[in-house]
Amino acid sequence: MQPFSFYLITDTHFYKNSLGCYGKEYDEFMRYEQKCFAETESINNSVFEWLEKADEADTVLIAGDLSFNGERASHEGFVKLLEGLKNAGKRVFVVTADHDCSAHPFGFNENGRFEPEGIQRDELFDIYNEYGFGGAIAADREHLSYVAQLCDGVRLLALNNDGSRDGIRNFDEAQIAWIKQQTAKAKEDGQMMIAMNHFPLLPPQPLFNLIGSTMQKQSAKAIQLLADEGVGIVFTGHMHQQSINEYVTEKGNKIYDVCTGSIIADPAIIRHITIRDGDTVEIRSIPTPDFDWDTKGKDCKQYLKDTFDAMIVNLLEDMVNDTPRVLRKLGISTSKGAVFAVKQAGKLLNSVTLGTLARLLFIKCDKSIRKTTVKRFATDLVRGIFEGNQKMVIGTPEGDVFNAALKRLGFVLKKVNAKTFDGKKADIAELLKNTAGNYGIDDYNAVLKLK
Ligand SMILES: [Fe+2]
Numbered sequence: 001m002q003p004f005s006f007y008l009i010t011d012t013h014f015y016k017n018s019l020g021c022y023g024k025e026y027d028e029f030m031r032y033e034q035k036c037f038a039e040t041e042s043i044n045n046s047v048f049e050w051l052e053k054a055d056e057a058d059t060v061l062i063a064g065d066l067s068f069n070g071e072r073a074s075h076e077g078f079v080k081l082l083e084g085l086k087n088a089g090k091r092v093f094v095v096t097a098d099h100d101c102s103a104h105p106f107g108f109n110e111n112g113r114f115e116p117e118g119i120q121r122d123e124l125f126d127i128y129n130e131y132g133f134g135g136a137i138a139a140d141r142e143h144l145s146y147v148a149q150l151c152d153g154v155r156l157l158a159l160n161n162d163g164s165r166d167g168i169r170n171f172d173e174a175q176i177a178w179i180k181q182q183t184a185k186a187k188e189d190g191q192m193m194i195a196m197n198h199f200p201l202l203p204p205q206p207l208f209n210l211i212g213s214t215m216q217k218q219s220a221k222a223i224q225l226l227a228d229e230g231v232g233i234v235f236t237g238h239m240h241q242q243s244i245n246e247y248v249t250e251k252g253n254k255i256y257d258v259c260t261g262s263i264i265a266d267p268a269i270i271r272h273i274t275i276r277d278g279d280t281v282e283i284r285s286i287p288t289p290d291f292d293w294d295t296k297g298k299d300c301k302q303y304l305k306d307t308f309d310a311m312i313v314n315l316l317e318d319m320v321n322d323t324p325r326v327l328r329k330l331g332i333s334t335s336k337g338a339v340f341a342v343k344q345a346g347k348l349l350n351s352v353t354l355g356t357l358a359r360l361l362f363i364k365c366d367k368s369i370r371k372t373t374v375k376r377f378a379t380d381l382v383r384g385i386f387e388g389n390q391k392m393v394i395g396t397p398e399g400d401v402f403n404a405a406l407k408r409l410g411f412v413l414k415k416v417n418a419k420t421f422d423g424k425k426a427d428i429a430e431l432l433k434n435t436a437g438n439y440g441i442d443d444y445n446a447v448l449k450l451k
């Protein structure tokens with residue numbers, strides 16, 4: 001086959017700014033937000049303008065969470081951007097997801113929080129008809145899924161898993177049967193099949209083995225299904241994270257999950273993907289362009305990075321200043337004991353340096369980072385998990401102190417009885433080591449061998 005290229009973006013979370021997105025309550029809401037809100041229309045405009053002009057591919061895939069929270073006006077505004085891409089000669093394929101038909105969309109104005117008009121899930125098929133569903137070679141309206149011929153030799157299995165009717169984030173039996181039918185048909189027709197599914201099927205970073213609620217339900221079953229049916233790569237979003245992971249099923253079938261960051265949050269990325277032949281896929285990552293906003297002179301990357309860091313710093317500081325709010329945000333009970341424990345932990349995190357902490361744990365800490373506060377270290381650690389290619393690897397001052405701490409706490413970590421996403425016993429220290437530092441596939445630019 002001829003090499004085939006396309007662009008992929010995800011989690012556009014377009015919000016029609018004229019609905020209202022300001023005020024005191026808005027500022028409060030944004031204290032714990034990783035993603036932009038008021039800026040999203042402007043960010044989308046600049047990304048779509050970039051895509052219209054981009055000449056290394058004429059196909060664009062968008063992996064869901066198209067609107068901020070399902071506001072009718074946001075969907076209408078977003079469709080206009082898709083029309084612009086189409087008029088510029090691009091073919092566009094979208095899937096819809098959990099943020100595209102929320103029961104309670106919201107905005108903010110001078111009177112506080114309000115609920116703009118939303119849409120019904122049933123409307124999505126028609127709203128986005130021209131961007132996947134309409135020209136599909138097979139479509140499943142109930143599950144908002146379809147199969148499209150991307151080029152001669154490559155088919156796209158575009159899957160929605162917001163859980164048609166019952167239980168969200170899952171493939172029900174009918175959808176599994178439909179997937180099997182479509183993959184069998186692709187094999188019969190001699191077509192390679194790639195998939196796009198909003199929710200990740202593999203933990204984007206190892207730590208997410210333990211936080212399964214962020215992924216698709218029964219993701220082990222879903223990833224095995226796709227791999228054993230001959231799908232070698234699935235493009236996902238939802239996590240607002242950059243990661244590429246590999247999985248081999250018991251039957252020996254390999255599959256990659258390529259999770260891409262949201263364009264409206266750090267790390268904001270446009271992927272460029274080339275399918276070289278049936279077994280080689282090249283991935284390249286392009287930072288999103290600057291956008292029209294009062295960013296106080298910062299470029300796009302710095303602005304989004306600072307927004308991310310503010311979320312972590314606010315959470316850490318509010319552990320001391322507004323403990324119940326932090327507990328509510330994390331879904332933890334606000335009992336007296338919990339408030340006391342979190343407040344004390346917050347005091348330590350906010351005041352102590354790495355040098356002091358290392359002394360308390362009897363571990364070595366390189367001189368160059370001894371004065372770094374634990375708050376700064378924690379912020380870099382968490383942002384690194386989202387940005388991918390995490391830098392805290394063994395051999396760096398940060399990686400060495402982190403891994404020394406893991407070793408020191410090893411006896412406690414060994415007592416934690418937890419399972420990985422596919423039901424195996426989790427080695428917590430190993431999961432944490434591989435979450436702070438990336439020792440595996442490059443999360444940004446990679447050449448993946450599917451076989
Ligand atoms: Fe999202």
Ligand SMILES: [Fe+2]
Binds near residue numbers: 099198237
């Ligand atoms: Fe999502």
